[in-house]
Amino acid sequence: GAVVSQHPSWVICKSGTSVKIECRSLDFQATTMFWYRQFPKQSLMLMATSNEGSKATYEQGVEKDKFLINHASLTLSTLTVTSAHPEDSSFYICSALLVYEQFFGPGTRLTVL
Amino acid sequence: GENVEQHPSTLSVQEGDSAVIKCTYSDSASNYFPWYKQELGKRPQLIIDIRSNVGEKKDQRIAVTLNKTAKHFSLHITETQPEDSAVYFCAASNGDQGAQKLVFGQGTRLTINP
Numbered sequence: 001g002a003v004v005s006q007h008p009s010w011v012i013c014k015s016g017t018s019v020k021i022e023c024r025s026l027d028f029q030a031t032t033m034f035w036y037r038q039f040p041k042q043s044l045m046l047m048a049t050s051n052e053g054s055k056a057t058y059e060q061g062v063e064k065d066k067f068l069i070n071h072a073s074l075t076l077s078t079l080t081v082t083s084a085h086p087e088d089s090s091f092y093i094c095s096a097l098l099v100y101e102q103f104f105g106p107g108t109r110l111t112v113l
Numbered sequence: 114g115e116n117v118e119q120h121p122s123t124l125s126v127q128e129g130d131s132a133v134i135k136c137t138y139s140d141s142a143s144n145y146f147p148w149y150k151q152e153l154g155k156r157p158q159l160i161i162d163i164r165s166n167v168g169e170k171k172d173q174r175i176a177v178t179l180n181k182t183a184k185h186f187s188l189h190i191t192e193t194q195p196e197d198s199a200v201y202f203c204a205a206s207n208g209d210q211g212a213q214k215l216v217f218g219q220g221t222r223l224t225i226n227p
Contacts, residue, residue: 032213034214034215042219042220043202043217043218043219043220044157044202044215044217045217046214046215046216049214091154093156093157097213100145100213101147101159101162102213102215104156104157104158105156106155106156107154107155107156109154
């Protein structure tokens with residue numbers, strides 16, 4: 001099946017720093033990728049849709065200047081959390097679209113101290 | 114926009130019994146309904162999905178039913194086993210509006226008691 005990887009799997013950073021998370025489709029090309037955030041014991045909330053070669057589409061309430069998304073190739077999308085604060089601590093999961101099915105990455109656990 | 118409600122939030126059943134999780138959606142244009150299983154700290158895994166042109170789909174012990182008129186769909190797990198314990202999410206999307214954006218339900222924590 002289609003495989004999606006994320007890096008890093010976990011990261012701990014100090015408040016005010018920026019963190020970059022990579023999402024890669026390993027064995028297929030993905031024009032569209034998605035970024036989700038999942039707080040403990042909660043559901044997946046879509047943050048933005050990442051489109052190769054164009055600007056990302058952000059969901060209502062998600063700050064585009066805080067969560068920078070770059071989809072520079074058909075196999076890589078990156079999410080940069082800028083000036084991270086403790087409330088940004090969460091599980092960030094990406095997915096890549098193949099035909100009509102989304103294949104999820106293993107997630108990145110971000111802890112901001 | 115689409116809104117998906119999922120019930121119950123927790124479900125505990127005896128091993129071997131059946132488990133049923135229900136979801137309702139609000140957007141009549143939604144046409145794709147996947148179900149995911151997520152273990153603690155892991156990625157969601159697609160376990161079954163259904164498109165709006167069918168009413169039921171089955172894969173071994175797992176089945177999904179869809180009622181488009183009532184806008185609800187359900188997951189049925191029969192002969193439950195301890196390894197079925199996990200959090201299950203339903204989702205809905207409208208593929209005709211471009212990029213298959215999924216809206217998730219709140220999740221159901223299923224516990225199978227041995």
